[in-house]
Amino acid sequence: AAVVTGGGRLAGRRVVITAGPTREPIDPVRYITNHSSGKMGYALAEAARAAGATVTLISGPVSLAAPAGVQVVPVETAEEMLLATSEEVDKGADLFVATAAVADYRPASRAGQKMKKSHESLSLELVRNPDTLATIAAREDAPFTVGFAAETTDVEHYATDKMKRKKLGMIVANDVSAPGIGFNSDDNAVTVFWPGGRQAIGPASKREIATSLIGLIAERMA
Ligand code: CTP
Ligand code: CA
Numbered sequence: 001a002a003v004v005t006g007g008g009r010l011a012g013r014r015v016v017i018t019a020g021p022t023r024e025p026i027d028p029v030r031y032i033t034n035h036s037s038g039k040m041g042y043a044l045a046e047a048a049r050a051a052g053a054t055v056t057l058i059s060g061p062v063s064l065a066a067p068a069g070v071q072v073v074p075v076e077t078a079e080e081m082l083l084a085t086s087e088e089v090d091k092g093a094d095l096f097v098a099t100a101a102v103a104d105y106r107p108a109s110r111a112g113q114k115m116k117k118s119h120e121s122l123s124l125e126l127v128r129n130p131d132t133l134a135t136i137a138a139r140e141d142a143p144f145t146v147g148f149a150a151e152t153t154d155v156e157h158y159a160t161d162k163m164k165r166k167k168l169g170m171i172v173a174n175d176v177s178a179p180g181i182g183f184n185s186d187d188n189a190v191t192v193f194w195p196g197g198r199q200a201i202g203p204a205s206k207r208e209i210a211t212s213l214i215g216l217i218a219e220r221m222a
Helices: 039-050 078-092 132-137 155-165 206-221
Strands: 014-019 022-025 030-032 055-061 069-076 096-097 104-108 127-128 143-151 170-173 187-194 198-205
Touching: 014 039, 014 078, 022 104, 030 104, 039 055, 039 096, 039 206, 055 078, 078 132, 096 132, 096 206, 132 143, 143 155, 143 206, 155 170, 155 187, 170 206, 187 206, 198 206
Parallel strands: 014 055, 014 096, 055 069, 096 143, 143 170
Antiparallel strands: 022 030, 104 127, 170 187, 187 198
């Protein structure tokens, strides 16, 4: 099917998007994070705005400028991301897209002072972080919810399993084992799954992928 984009496909819709990595503090000067650049989420925010939506971007620490006409809510940790996203969805949302690379675990405690290298080895206890995507999708007033899945093996199996487990309207699967696409790159290639269908998009720039994705999402929402 042809993917129609822009031209007010999301006019009057409220869209919430998470983007970037999270940053989980170990002590006042150190943290755990990942290589997410935020580019895919920021490109999606721009594309949703271009399609006429009111867009809020809940963003972990990235070095990208706020897209024109998009409200950016900066957060650092996974817990802050869940809180900020929940508050935004409380105001009413039609679409939630989770592109953020959320740290699955955080240090069990945060040292109040900078840790000294007093031993030959160090173990860090980590505890599970809350899942923003699953939490929003489980709400009684859940918006149409789209997840991302970055996988290195059995992409289709893991992605469709995540879609079912988290009760998503759609999942965008990313094979991050392929060179030159995905995490920190300008380009991407994805396969989108929804209950009963699928479509491959790219390889193309994240900007082009975002425009196609917004068109596909608008079609599924309609
Ligand atoms: N996600 C989230 N909050 C988390 C973890 C993940 O909102 N604490 C979202 C991501 O933004 C993404 C989707 O869930 O849209 C899938 O993330 P992924 O890391 O692939 O899945 P996990 O459920 O964390 O499973 P695993 O890392 O074990 O594959
Ligand atoms: Ca994860």
